[in-house]
Amino acid sequence: MADLGRAALVVSLGLAVYALVVGWFAARSGRRRLADSARNALIACFGSTLVAAAVLATALARHDFSFVYVASHTSRTLPTIYALSAFWGGQEGSLLLWLLVLTGYGALAVALNRRLLRDLTAWVVPVFGGIATFFAFVLVAVASPFDTQTAPVDGLGLTPSLQNPYMVAHPPMLYLGYVGLSVPFAFAVGAMLSGNTDERWIVATRRWTLAAWMFLGFGQLLGAHWAYTEVGWGGYYAWDPVENAALMPWLAATAFLHSVMIQERKGMLKVWNMVLVALAFELSVFGTFLTRSGVVNSIHSFAKSPIGGWFLAFVVISSLFSLTVILWRLPLLKARTKLESALSREAAFLYNNLLLVALCLTVLWGVLFPIVTQLVKGETRTMGRPYYDFFLRSFGLPLLLLMGIGPLIAWRRTSVRAILRLLVWPIAVSVVAGAVLLAAGAGTSTPGLIAYTFSAFVLGTIGVELVKGTRATGSLATLIARNRRRYGGYVVHASIVLLAIGIAGSSAYQTTRELKLLPGQTASVAGYRLHFGGVDRIRNDPNRTGQYAVLNVSGRWQGTMRTGQVTYTGFQETDEDVGIKTDWLRAQDLYVIANFQKHSNAVFFKVLVKPLVNLIWVAGIVFVIGSLIALWPDAREQRRLVTRLAPARA
Amino acid sequence: MARSSRSPARLVIALAVAGVLAVFLVYTALAGTSTPQLKPSQLATKANAGSLEVVGTVVGPLRGDSHSASGLRFGLHDIGAKSIVVPVVYHGDSPPALFAVGRHVVVSGTYANGRVAGTSILTKCPSKYTASTTKTY
Numbered sequence: 001m002a003d004l005g006r007a008a009l010v011v012s013l014g015l016a017v018y019a020l021v022v023g024w025f026a027a028r029s030g031r032r033r034l035a036d037s038a039r040n041a042l043i044a045c046f047g048s049t050l051v052a053a054a055v056l057a058t059a060l061a062r063h064d065f066s067f068v069y070v071a072s073h074t075s076r077t078l079p080t081i082y083a084l085s086a087f088w089g090g091q092e093g094s095l096l097l098w099l100l101v102l103t104g105y106g107a108l109a110v111a112l113n114r115r116l117l118r119d120l121t122a123w124v125v126p127v128f129g130g131i132a133t134f135f136a137f138v139l140v141a142v143a144s145p146f147d148t149q150t151a152p153v154d155g156l157g158l159t160p161s162l163q164n165p166y167m168v169a170h171p172p173m174l175y176l177g178y179v180g181l182s183v184p185f186a187f188a189v190g191a192m193l194s195g196n197t198d199e200r201w202i203v204a205t206r207r208w209t210l211a212a213w214m215f216l217g218f219g220q221l222l223g224a225h226w227a228y229t230e231v232g233w234g235g236y237y238a239w240d241p242v243e244n245a246a247l248m249p250w251l252a253a254t255a256f257l258h259s260v261m262i263q264e265r266k267g268m269l270k271v272w273n274m275v276l277v278a279l280a281f282e283l284s285v286f287g288t289f290l291t292r293s294g295v296v297n298s299i300h301s302f303a304k305s306p307i308g309g310w311f312l313a314f315v316v317i318s319s320l321f322s323l324t325v326i327l328w329r330l331p332l333l334k335a336r337t338k339l340e341s342a343l344s345r346e347a348a349f350l351y352n353n354l355l356l357v358a359l360c361l362t363v364l365w366g367v368l369f370p371i372v373t374q375l376v377k378g379e380t381r382t383m384g385r386p387y388y389d390f391f392l393r394s395f396g397l398p399l400l401l402l403m404g405i406g407p408l409i410a411w412r413r414t415s416v417r418a419i420l421r422l423l424v425w426p427i428a429v430s431v432v433a434g435a436v437l438l439a440a441g442a443g444t445s446t447p448g449l450i451a452y453t454f455s456a457f458v459l460g461t462i463g464v465e466l467v468k469g470t471r472a473t474g475s476l477a478t479l480i481a482r483n484r485r486r487y488g489g490y491v492v493h494a495s496i497v498l499l500a501i502g503i504a505g506s507s508a509y510q511t512t513r514e515l516k517l518l519p520g521q522t523a524s525v526a527g528y529r530l531h532f533g534g535v536d537r538i539r540n541d542p543n544r545t546g547q548y549a550v551l552n553v554s555g556r557w558q559g560t561m562r563t564g565q566v567t568y569t570g571f572q573e574t575d576e577d578v579g580i581k582t583d584w585l586r587a588q589d590l591y592v593i594a595n596f597q598k599h600s601n602a603v604f605f606k607v608l609v610k611p612l613v614n615l616i617w618v619a620g621i622v623f624v625i626g627s628l629i630a631l632w633p634d635a636r637e638q639r640r641l642v643t644r645l646a647p648a649r650a
Numbered sequence: 651m652a653r654s655s656r657s658p659a660r661l662v663i664a665l666a667v668a669g670v671l672a673v674f675l676v677y678t679a680l681a682g683t684s685t686p687q688l689k690p691s692q693l694a695t696k697a698n699a700g701s702l703e704v705v706g707t708v709v710g711p712l713r714g715d716s717h718s719a720s721g722l723r724f725g726l727h728d729i730g731a732k733s734i735v736v737p738v739v740y741h742g743d744s745p746p747a748l749f750a751v752g753r754h755v756v757v758s759g760t761y762a763n764g765r766v767a768g769t770s771i772l773t774k775c776p777s778k779y780t781a782s783t784t785k786t787y
Contacts, residue, residue, distance in 0.1 A: 232746065238772075354667075380687045380688070382686075383684055387684075576748075593747075595744030595745075595747070604744045
């Protein structure tokens with residue numbers, strides 16, 4: 001069976017090379033039948049990769065340990081769902097998933113646009129072919145999931161903390177996002193190579209970009225929630241290079257999603273958009289280089305492997321190629337119109353873009369800093385949390401404010417007086433919110449207070465827009481249905497506000513105490529009284545050993561919670577089983593970690609009270625709802641775009 | 651030409667770039683501090699190194715506890731190599747449950763007189779498939 005997988009990958013490589021070479025020749029020479037043949041090769045490449053994926057999935061499901069990959073990542077006792085999730089748990093499998101999604105996306109995007117954008121798709125095919133060639137080559141020559149061995153009795157298994165539903169969903173979500181960014185990249189490069197740099201490539205890929213961005217954003221939140229509930233350190237984001245690797249392309253894609261609206265509407269920012277789409281794509285590949293090469297130290301223990309060098313080479317070559325094409329096509333990327341005023345909606349979008357890109361590059365600088373200092377000074381130096389937090393506040397808070405102002409102000413030009421007239425209600429809401437929060441004691445954190453006041457302002461602007469729109473159309477549902485993109489965007493903005501409130505609340509207003517308690521003792525933390533009832537040891541369980549501390553809680557919440565440390569049979573690792581009690585009225589968590597002493601009955605409890613932390617997870621759901629509203633097919637919008645873009649196609 | 655030189659787009663971009671640079675300058679002037687990150691083998695050549703992070707593998711035995719005056723005591727050697735072992739004395743909150751002999755950790759603190767005085771321990775997160783034996787990937 002492994003032979004079938006290997007053969008399928010070789011066929012995929014051949015078809016990808018064909019799509020690249022023949023597609024390029026066909027596009028250059030204008031040979032339509034040859035271009036159709038290259039497109040069919042890309043579609044067939046998806047088919048052969050699907051065969052390879054089916055072989056690996058079957059081997060995982062059947063616990064076929066003659067596959068080195070299966071033996072290294074699963075065991076007989078592993079439930080089938082986790083055995084299947086090992087597909088993307090290891091390096092070779094995740095590369096195969098990458099190629100599968102890439103060729104699937106590519107084949108579908110090209111097939112859907114083959115008639116409307118024939119001139120453009122002829123150039124898009126070789127770009128997809130080029131990317132697929134790289135991944136297929138790595139899978140065939142460097143990191144094959146189909147290496148075989150004499151089958152051992154059992155496999156090595158899966159770390160218990162990864163046997164979690166969040167870790168089943170988190171990696172494929174990220175891959176759907178990373179790989180999805182190759183669609184706008186391929187169409188953008190295709191547009192430049194074909195010389196047709198009008199807005200059609202943006203219209204063709206808007207939903208692809210939005211979907212990739214949604215997957216990437218939601219995937220990160222799933223990972224954050226796993227870290228929060230499973231790892232047991234009390235946080236959800238550590239500004240680690242591996243985490244930042246997913247954040248950077250998401251920030252670049254966020255900037256791109258906003259700036260394409262300016263290009264669609266005003267024909268401006270064409271060069272900027274090309275740079276952004278290339279940046280988002282390159283950062284998504286760079287993320288894999290970071291996680292796999294071991295060039296930077298991370299708290300995440302990913303495997304070091306030789307594919308890091310290949311990825312670096314690919315990032316360098318594809319970046320130089322993109323830059324060359326952009327410079328070559330600069331004359332075709334001139335703006336149709338000019339920015340007329342620094343006080344206009346397009347200017348607000350530009351400010352938003354600059355802040356997002358500045359934040360993205362700041363994070364990139366923090367990630368690269370250890371490498372740069374090693375090269376320049378011969379000593380590795382790292383940027384810690386204060387660096388990232390400082391720039392998150394410096395760029396994030398103005399971004400939050402712009403999120404409220406931008407959508408309300410007029411295109412072309414407006415005045416300060418007109419803006420103030422529009423914003424009178426949101427300003428009033430934020431001033432009242434600020435005063436109430438100050439009175440409630442939120443002034444202990446200035447950034448937190450600013451974040452809350454700005455959040456109230458943005459929610460105020462969204463509320464005003466919804467009320468005005470609903471009055472005009474008669475119902476909220478009609479309003480949203482008539483302009484899904486705009487109102488889906490507002491829902492996403494609301495989710496970002498919830499995220500900001502959750503982050504500000506759980507970091508700026510968090511209470512942390514470490515208590516040493518003997519059985520029968522009681523302590524109070526932030527309105528909760530914790531009575532240590534005793535230790536409950538795990539007995540007669542062949543799969544695990546360990547103990548739990550039983551806490552009887554009163555005060556803000558009444559009940560019993562258990563928090564302990566568990567060691568699973570066959571694994572050396574001891575896991576925290578964190579005690580978490582959620583107060584949904586305050587969206588607040590009581591979060592307790594127990595640390596048992598070897599020669600004493602005393603237990604050290606780390607107690608965290610995290611106000612509003614659950615708004616972060618609620619924000620994830622609202623984010624997906626908003627993205628889906630904006631993604632949903634909209635016939636009215638399609639007609640508008642067709643009418644507007646008709647002269648460009650003529 | 652005269653009109654294009656007064657384009658607000660250029661002004662906006664110039665102001666934005668200047669603003670970003672200003673924020674960078676403020677940060678580096680007031681708060682910007684990076685921390686050296688060293689392996690145990692790199693510490694061997696230094697007498698004192700001030701504040702730092704040490705990345706290594708935990709070497710036993712683990713003695714004491716982090717809340718006592720004598721602290722939690724253990725050693726660190728380079729990840730993936732049997733280098734010189736640097737002694738660590740850690741004071742502070744209880745270390746994470748994942749902390750154990752053989753674990754990869756990042757210890758923050760200071761280095762003086764051949765010893766790391768740790769104030770925080772980050773245990774590497776198991777974001778990978780690991781073996782039930784000591785084999786690593």
